[in-house]
Amino acid sequence: MSKLANIRDSVQQTTTAIAAAIGVEVAIIDSDSTLVVSSKGYIDAKVRDFEIYKPHKPFIDAVMREKVIICKSPGHFIYCTGCRLEEKCPETAEVLCAIEMDEKIIGVISMVALDEEQRYRLLGKIETLLEFIHEMAQMLVSKIREKEFIEWMKEVNGLIETTLNSINDGIITFDCHGIITHVNGVACHLLKMDKNDLVGKHIEKIVTGKNIVTFIREGNTIQHQEYIFPGAVPIHCLISLKTINNGKTITGAVFSLSDIRDIRTVVNTLAGMQGNATFEAIIGDSDEIAEVKQQALTVAKNDSSVLIQGESGTGKEVFARAIHSASSRGKGSFVAVNCAAIPEMLLESELFGYEQGAFTGAKKGGKPGKFELAEGGTIFLDEIGDMPIHLQVKLLRVLQERSVERLGGTTSIPLNVRIIAATNQDLETRVRANEFRRDLFYRLNVIPLFIPPLRERKKDIVTLSKYFLLNYNQKLNKEIAGFLPDTLEILSNYSWPGNVRELENAIEYAVNIENGVYIKPASLPKRLLRPTHPKSTLRERLREYEISEIRNALNSYGWGTNGKKKAAQELGISVPSLYRKLMEIEKENGLDIKINSGVECQENRFQDTVIKL
Secondary structure, three states, rough: OOOOOHHHHHHHHHHHHHHHHHHEEEEEEEOOOEEEEEEEEHHHHOOOOOOOOOOHHHHHHHHHHHHEEEEOOOOOOOOOOOOOOOOOOOEEEEEEEEEEEOEEEEEEEEEEEEOHHHHHHHOOOHHHHHHHHHHHHHHHHHHHHHHHHHHHOOOOHHHHHHHHHHHHHEEEEEEOOOOEEOOOOOHHHOOOOOHHHOOOOOOOHHHHOHHHHHHHHHHOOOOEEEEEOOOOOOOEEEHHHHHEEOOEEEEEEEEEEEEEEHHHHHHHHOOOOOOOHHHOOOOOHHHHHHHHHHHHHHOOOOOOOEEEEOOOOOOOHHHHHHHHHOOOOOOOOOEEEEEOOOOOHHHHHHHHHEEOOOOOOOOOOOOHHHHHHHHOOEEEEOOHHHOOOHHHHHHHHHHHHHEEEOOOOOOOOEEEEEEEEEEEEHHHHHHHHOOHHHHHHHHHOOEEOOOOOOOHOHHHHHHHHHHHHHHHHHOOOOOOEEEEEHHHHHHHHHOOHHHHHHHHHHHHHHHHHHHOOOHHHHOOHHHHHHHOOOOHHHHHHHHHHHHHHHHHHHHOOOHHHHHHHHHHHHHHOHHHHHHHHHHHHHHOOOOOHHHHOOHHHHHHHHHHHHOOO
C-alpha cells in the first residue's frame, strides 16, 4: 500500500478542502499513477459508462519530473499524447503539483477546471494557488509521518510486549507518581490478577507496607529481596526494583518479581539437587528387594509421608531418590538432610531458615531453610532418629500446618513438600523410651518401608558384585573379566554387616589389588577371609540371640550408664545382670575390658566387637 493510500481518510479530507477553497475539481494520485481519492465532479467528467478511470501515466510521470505543470489547453498539451481523451478532453485547464517527502515524489495533486469560471479561478492567481497547494502537500506529508510514527510505536510496543512476555520474571512498570503503566503476562499470572485490574492502579496497592514512590524518588533500588504478597494464598516472590531515568529526572521504575519456587528449582537443578536415581538403578534380583521396589513404586504415586527403615548401607537414600523421581514431583527439588551430621545448634536454622539478625553471625537478608528449598519437591530427612526432641516439636508443627516460620521471623511461609524420612534405629523402641515423639513417629510412619539387609538377600550379592566390578573396571581402567568360584563363595558366605556399601568397598579394593584376569580370594579384604564357622548348636544360637538383643538395646538407648539402665529395663533384667552378661561376652571374645568402668572408648570397642559377631 502506498504512503498516500495508507492515510486515505486524511487525503480525502484534504481533497475536499482544496476543492471547496478554490472551487475546482481535485484528485490526488500516487506515484504509480493510481487514483487515491478525488472530488465527485472529477470522476464524472472523466469516466464513461462503467469504465474504471486510470490517470494518464506519461502525464503523471512528467509531473514527478518537473514537480509543477500548468496545462492551459487540455487534450492538446504535449503530455496528452496517447491519452484516451486526447483532443476531446472535457477540461478547460489543469494544474498539477508533486507531493515531495524526504526528497522523493510520492504522489501528485491534480486540480481541474471544467468550465471558464473554474478556469479563471485556477489560473487567475497561479502563484498564490501554488503556495496554497504546497502547504496542503506538506500537511499530507505530516499526516503520513504521524501515521508512520503511530505504526512504529505500535510495532515497538508490540516488540516490547512480546519481549516482556517472553521473560520468565513478572514485570510491572509505573510512573513517578506510582501509577502502573504496563504489566506483562507473568506478573498477572503470579499475582492472579487481570491486566486491566492492574494498569492504572497505584503500585503501593499491590506492594503493601513499602513506600515505594518515595523510595524511588530518592534514587534507591532493590535487588533480589524476598517479599510475600498477602492474600488468601500468600505469594512468596523475589523482587527487584530499578528506576527509569530521563536524563537527571526519575520518571518511574521497573518492578520485577519471580516466583521463589521457580528460582529454587533452577538453582537446585544446577546444583544437582534432583532425585536422579530411578528404580532401575536399584540393583538386585532377589524376591526380597523386588518386593520392596514394587511397594516403593506404588507409594511413589501419592504424596503421603514415607519412613524408610533399614541398616546402614542398605541404600535408604537411593530408595528415597527413586521414589521422588517416580512421583509427580520428579522434576522438582530433592533436598537431602542428614540430621545426625549437622550440629544440633545449627540444625534448626538449616531446616527452617532464619531472618536477618536472628542470631549473631546471621547472614544479611536471612537464609531460606531446607524445607523452603524443597518447595514443590521432596525433602529427605536421613537419620531422623537423631533429631533432638525440641526440634521434633517444631518439625511436627511444620508437618501439621504445611508451613514454616524462619528462625527470628514472624511470617508463615506455605509449603508444598513431600517428606521422606529414614533411620537405622528402631523408632518404636525409642518412642517407648520417650526419646522420640510418638505423634511425630505416626506423622512420619504413614507408609513404612523396610529394606532387608544384604545377608537376608544373598542372591543379590553376586549380582551386585558383578555390577560393581563393571563400574570399577571403567573407573580404574581395568579389564578384569570376573570372579573365581572360590571368590564368589566367600562373598556369598560373608555376613556383610555394612551391607551394600561394604560390598562396594570390598569390590573396589579387590579391583585395585587384582592384577590378573579374575578376582582371586587373595585380592579380597582380609576381614572377608576369616574361616567360616560350622553350624552352631541350639545353645550357641540362643547365645547369639541374647548377644543380638543386648546389642540392639544398647544401640537404641546408648552405651553410657543411663543407656545401660534403660536397656536392662527393656530386657527385663537387673543392671548388675546386664553388666555380668557384658563381662561374659568380653571373656568369650578374648577382650580385657572393664565394662563397668564406664569408659566410653572401652564401650565403643565392645560395641564394635559385638556388631561383628
